[in-house]
Amino acid sequence: MKPDMATTRGSRGDATRSMELLWGIGPTPTRGPKQGLSVERIVDAAVALADDEGIDAVTMRRIADALGVGAMSLYTYVPGKAELIDLMLDRAYGEVLAAITSEGDWRAALESRARADWAVYERHPWVVRAAGPRPILGPNELAVNEATLRAVDGIGLSGPEMAAVVTLVAGYVSGVARGIAEATAEGETHAPEGTWWTERSAVLDRVFDAERFPVSSRLAAEGVFDGDESAADYLANEIRVTFEFGLERVLDGVAALVAARAAGDGPPAPAPPPDGAPRRQP
Amino acid sequence: MKPDMATTRGSRGDATRSMELLWGIGPTPTRGPKQGLSVERIVDAAVALADDEGIDAVTMRRIADALGVGAMSLYTYVPGKAELIDLMLDRAYGEVLAAITSEGDWRAALESRARADWAVYERHPWVVRAAGPRPILGPNELAVNEATLRAVDGIGLSGPEMAAVVTLVAGYVSGVARGIAEATAEGETHAPEGTWWTERSAVLDRVFDAERFPVSSRLAAEGVFDGDESAADYLANEIRVTFEFGLERVLDGVAALVAARAAGDGPPAPAPPPDGAPRRQP
C-alpha cells in the first residue's frame, strides 16, 4: 500500500513532476519508441472506471486492463496512483469550470458555482471520497477558485472575507454532497439501498425508544425520514431539496454580511501575519 | 481487500451483528474460554492508533499488535473492519454528545453542536475521511441528532425544514473540516507542511499568470493566502477563523428563515411521499 514512502513520496522530484503533469508542461522526450498512450487517455479510463464502479475499483491493474496495456506501463506516464487521482480531480474541476457562469450579481454567481459543484458530485460521486484535504493546485481548480473569487469581488468585502465566503460555499456543498453517494447508491456500496435499511431496521426497532428520542420519533411518524426504497431518484430528489434549502440559507447569510458592509460597518481589522512567512499562491 | 464480498457482506447476519455491537446488545456467550479482550478495548486501541498515525495506519494487524494478540483474534469480537470503523465513528459521536449543551435559544444550541463537531474533527482528524455516506445508526449518532433536532423544535419550522437545518449545519462543518487535516497536518500526510508548498510553488511560479488569475493574485499580494509554514497553530487559527465566519453566515441564514416563519409566511406544502414506502427511522 505504501511501500518505501520515504523515497517514493519524499523525493522532491515527484511534486514537481506532478505539477508539470497537471499543467501539461512535462518535457516530452524525443528518443525511444513512440508512446502508445497519453496521460489524457489514462485519466479518461480512470474516470470512466470510477464513474462505473466507484473509486475502490480504480486500481492500476484495472486501468491498465481497460487500456490494453500492462499495469507497469502506466508508470511511464504518471509517477504514482496519488498523482493520477489528482489529475482525475482536476479534470472534475474542469467540468465545474465549464458549467459556471458569471452572469448576474454575486448571489447568482455563487449559486452557479454551488450548483456546478453539486452537478459534478452527482455525475462523479467518487470525487467526494477521492478528494484529500489539500488543494490540487491544478489549472482547473485554480480557475474555478478565481472565478468564484471574482464573483464576490468589489461588493465591499475584505480579502480574507472573500476567501472565507468561497470556502463557505464550497465547503457547504462538499459537506452535503456526502449524502449523494447514498442516493445514487449501489455504485459505491454494493448492497442495494433497500436491504441496507431493512436489515438494520429490525434491530433499530428493538432499540429505538420514543421516550429517549421524542423529536426524532415524532418526525419519523410524520414521515420526514421516509423514502421510497426502490425508487432511488425519489431519494435523490429529496436530498436535492435539502441541498437547495441549505444553499438558500448560506447565501442569505452572505447577503446579510454584504448588506452590513454596504451599510458602512467596516470589516474587522485584519490580523497581521505573524512575521516573514513564505508567500503562498492561492 | 474485498474477498468474497457476496457471502461476507451480503449475509444478512452481519448488519444485525453490527447494530447489536453498536447498541451493546450482543448475546454474550457463556460457554468456552473467558474473553481476554472486549469490543471496548479494541475500539480504544483503534482510535488511539488513528489519532496518532492517521486512519491509514489502522490495520487489523496493527490494532492486534497494540493489544498483544493475533490479528485474527479481533474477528471474534467484530465481524470485520468496516464494522469496527463504524464503532470508532459512533464513539466520536459520543464525544460530540458529551460536549453539546441545550442551553440558550436555537441559535446557541446549533452553535454548540457545530463547535462540538469541530472540536471532534480537530481531536480526531481521521473522522472526516473515515465517515462514509451512510449514517451509522449508533446510539450516540442518533442521540446527537435528536439533541440537534430538539434545538430547532418549536420555533415555527416544519418537520422537513427542521431536518434540513440539521443537515445544513452538520454538512457545513464537515465540509470545512476537510481543511483541518492540512492544518494539523503531518499525522495524515507524512511530509511536513513546509516542503509540500515549497516543492510545488517552484512550478506554480512558472505557471501562475497574473492576467489569467487577477483576483487570486491580488489577494495573494495582500497576503490572504500566506501562512506561517513552521507554526502549524497559526494555520489552525486561520482555518478556525474561517470556520467561525462561515458558521455565523449559516446561522444568519437560518435566522432569516425563522424570522420569515414567525412573520407568518407559511412553510411550503410538504411533498407527499410517492406511495407505501417502508418506514425509516432517523
Add this chain to the structure above:
DNA sequence: CACCGTACCGTACGCTGTACCGAGTTGCAA
C-alpha cells in the same frame, strides 16, 4: 552503424483484509 534513452511489461515484494482450520479452554448435560 553503434549507441543509449526510452516504452513496455513480467516478476516479485511487502502490505492489506480475512477465510479456514486446528488446538486449547470452558460450561452444561447426561
Add this chain to the structure above:
DNA sequence: TTGCAACTCGGTACAGCGTACGGTACGGTG
C-alpha cells in the same frame, strides 16, 4: 464425572493492492 458442544485464539494461506526492479525491444542521434 465424563463427554461434548461452544467458544477463544491464532498460524497459515490467499487474492488483491501499489510499485521497485530489471529485461527486452525500439528508434532518434552521434
